């Protein structure tokens with residue numbers, strides 16, 4: 546039987562405007578970096594995508610290299626679209642990116658026009674789409690003129706293959722330059738995607754000022770520090786966790802005594818708020834109204850449901866915020 550979306554879905558999650566654009570995003574977006582690849586459980590990730598949409602999450606974040614193997618998350622998402630979500634295409638904000646290593650040779654990564662536009666064509670084919678909603682340059686390329694990289698993003702829009710463009714992992718100064726170039730090209734930068742969480746505060750050192758002053762949206766990834774900001778590592782490394790999988794993205798070396806002790810204290814604080822640590826860590830990122838959305842990366846339905854329930858308590862008292870800073874700074 547074909548899928549019919551929950552008719553209540555838009556009453557379930559607040560939206561925030563993305564910079565000064567016409568785009569509004571749900572407070573939580575669903576990321577497909579891990580858990581949606583060729584090695585993952587097809588039943589589980591299908592359920593997650595559908596449950597997310599039924600819960601008001603209509604933004605799905607992908608990249609050319611998501612898997613593993615690279616490209617398989619886009620293929621799998623394409624199949625979910627074809628089987629279930631296709632009738633809802635005009636409600637979805639689907640993003641993809643190019644920048645990291647994807648195929649051999651000099652045009653398989655970084656920021657050349659040749660790589661970005663070839664990669665976008667490949668992504669569209671894998672997902673079975675005519676266009677994506679947001680096409681990102683996934684990282685700043687110091688060896689390619691920014692004019693070329695931004696020109697490629699603008700071409701993607703001019704060719705009807707993307708509706709909006711974004712940049713990810715760009716430092717503050719290069720972000721300013723990229724935004725200025727895109728404005729000149731008549732294709733404004735919609736959004737910047739950056740790593741931000743309680744343990745990683747770098748965007749506060751300049752990037753967030755740039756985005757606020759330029760009125761560009763801001764979407765956060767790794768809000769749970771890939772799982773460190775949950776209670777899972779407090780008693781050791783669970784068997785099915787990201788750190789145990791040794792994919793190279795979250796290494797056991799990162800789970801230092803200091804970090805685990807902070808997670809333990811933050812977990813007590815979260816419990817006092819009536820939340821899991823994962824929930825508190827997610828909504829902590831949303832305390833700044835300039836953050837448009839947080840991209841969640843759940844591995845299963847239980848985690849997805851836990852993440853969504855975080856929106857039940859978005860408020861922090863001054864005392865709680867001070868206590869979080871105290872824990873992080875000890």
Ligand SMILES: NC(=O)c1ccc[n+]([C@@H]2O[C@H](COP(=O)([O-])OP(=O)(O)OC[C@H]3O[C@@H](n4cnc5c(N)ncnc54)[C@H](OP(=O)(O)O)[C@@H]3O)[C@@H](O)[C@H]2O)c1
Pocket residue numbers: 575576577578579580606607683713714738739765766767768769770771772773775776777785786787788823824840841842843844847848849851852
């Ligand atoms: N632009 C970029 O360069 C970039 C980089 C990274 C990510 N992203 C985007 O951001 C998305 C999220 O990134 P991320 O995966 O690093 O996010 P994250 O939320 O920091 O980490 C996700 C991991 O946290 C654990 N987790 C999630 N919810 C949990 C819960 N309720 N309870 C216990 N554990 C929970 C799971 O780990 P276990 O598997 O151990 O259970 C899950 O795999 C990606 O899918 C991608 O779309 C973008």
